[in-house]
Amino acid sequence: MGNAAGIKDVARAAGVSVGTVSNVINRPEVVGEETRARVQAAIEQLGYVRSESARQLRSGSSRIIGLLVLDLGNPFFVSVARGAEQAARAQGLGVMVCNSAQRPADEADYLALFAEQRVRGVLLTPADAEGSGAAALRRHDVPFVLVDRLAPGIDACSVSVDDVKGGSLAAAHLLAGGHRRIAFAGGRHRLQQVADRRSGALAALEGSGAELVDLEVAGLDVAAGRDAGARLLGLLPRPTAVFCANDLLALGVLQAAFAAGLRVPEDLAIVGYDDIEFAAAAAVPLTSVRQPAEAVGRTAVELLAQETGGGAHRHRQVVFDPELVVRGSTLTAPRTA
Amino acid sequence: MGNAAGIKDVARAAGVSVGTVSNVINRPEVVGEETRARVQAAIEQLGYVRSESARQLRSGSSRIIGLLVLDLGNPFFVSVARGAEQAARAQGLGVMVCNSAQRPADEADYLALFAEQRVRGVLLTPADAEGSGAAALRRHDVPFVLVDRLAPGIDACSVSVDDVKGGSLAAAHLLAGGHRRIAFAGGRHRLQQVADRRSGALAALEGSGAELVDLEVAGLDVAAGRDAGARLLGLLPRPTAVFCANDLLALGVLQAAFAAGLRVPEDLAIVGYDDIEFAAAAAVPLTSVRQPAEAVGRTAVELLAQETGGGAHRHRQVVFDPELVVRGSTLTAPRTA
């Protein structure tokens, strides 16, 4: 336990100095072949593992980056994490994934943890609109990249997907389907992403004569969707379509519609957002707005690498385009037509 | 950047010694009130953040635990992670979640990363049958708890769910539904969990005259399920039911059945495993074997805490019971009967 072998033990065992051992580990090419072999053998034999804390303390740089996501229960963020992990591994970095669950307090705790760890950098999907998380990172000089969110006033790198355009795609699709009274499940949610999707939808409906009915939600998960769906059914006149701020909500709404005996899409058309894998497997396959989640994660790591890579760095805002994927939940009877 | 304030700067600013600053941080009660206030103010004003690596190097103990899961794309493991994170936070620990994606090589890499970090301990869902990951941890004296897997020969703590019983529940249910030819999507998968579920099912079918048809799968995700489903439809005589090693496979099979125009459950009954949230929202709500995922994660952290808590420790094997949740995918026409 406490007797783990250190670099000194290795040095003694191999009959060399600690400096040489360190060189074998970090710059093998400068060490003589025979010496290197002897040191390697000693390392092997003692089961030596270098202490990352000591390394980091001395060298100043950490090999892990922190990723703080809004909701690990949402497969979209899992995909982002996967993309980030891949890109990080390619650079020999580790990713520490944490879940703020949209609670600013938890976000603050985790950011403090990251700061104490002196992580290489942080990928942040902010939990609040004010950007207090970003401010905290800035204050402590922790490099960071905003993920799934355009940096508003903040001067920082960001990777996001155009939510306004996505909302607009969804609404335009419903409009083309003949819908004139469309609900938006997401209401006036404080999350920027939700607000943007809503305003994109509003813009698409502008001047069409169609109206958007706000439907408040308590959260952004399936349960909140079920709840919103139940309330939707009570509205008079009932909207003929609903655009949901994400697929989890959409799945919940779908369940509520089924429970009430409604047919989808005939009685209620549904559009989700994110195009998570489960959207295609739903009771009625969901039409959804796809976001390139893995690419977002990957790109975020790359931007972070550039930022920490030294040299002049100009903050960049990368914005991906979303894409509408049409499925059964909005396709009215394709084969009976 | 490199000019982050250290404990020395704080000491100077507050006009005290470094020892006192350390005391203010770690044992505030031994410091005089007025001094404490002055130090706190200095900390605040300088934006001092303690260096975790230095702390850890000196004190020897880390505040983070590593969690290595088999597949972050599977919501079951996300739930486990969530449970673990909660329990860890309650103890002031952080969790570093990593995804081995069932690749032993990735598992080894992450375990090496954990070892270098000198994590407090590791929660491991082993990716291979041989337990090489556990052996590596044992060799380096890293405390660990096996998750979702009984420790076979290994002397270690573990938290798992009785997969044999779960498989048996599923098969018994199908048997009671009158099925005599039942496919098992999971085949002779190398994962212990899958093998156990299969043998539980076999045991339940023993002597009933019903047969179990193995259906190999390339992975344990939706795509593999679709593939297995397509092959299932070609079998002659076609099984009337399929038990899937997890819900992702089940969702894939369901999609394949739909694509082929089969009715579920009339033409093909489906039972999944894990009861992930999306199982209930599927095209036909899935009958599934529920596992108490969050409790598994929570318990694992608690066992780890006991193990690292000092004092005599006897390894414990906690085994939870699974529970069958019956839904539409096996319920033949409940209202037409």
Added chain:
DNA sequence: CGGTCTGCTTGAAACGATTCAAGTCGAACG
């Protein structure tokens, strides 16, 4: 043969915290 160069190796000085024996200062006591 003296000098330079090249290729390896060395050893000590950081890095930023924690810990602890030792020191200081007043107050209380006999």
Added chain:
DNA sequence: CGTTCGACTTGAATCGTTTCAAGCAGACCG
């Protein structure tokens, strides 16, 4: 007044690495 005690504070040693100036030995050159 001299001691003792308690409450607080100090400063040096330490943790396990990396880094780097300096040393050393042999080869090569003129």
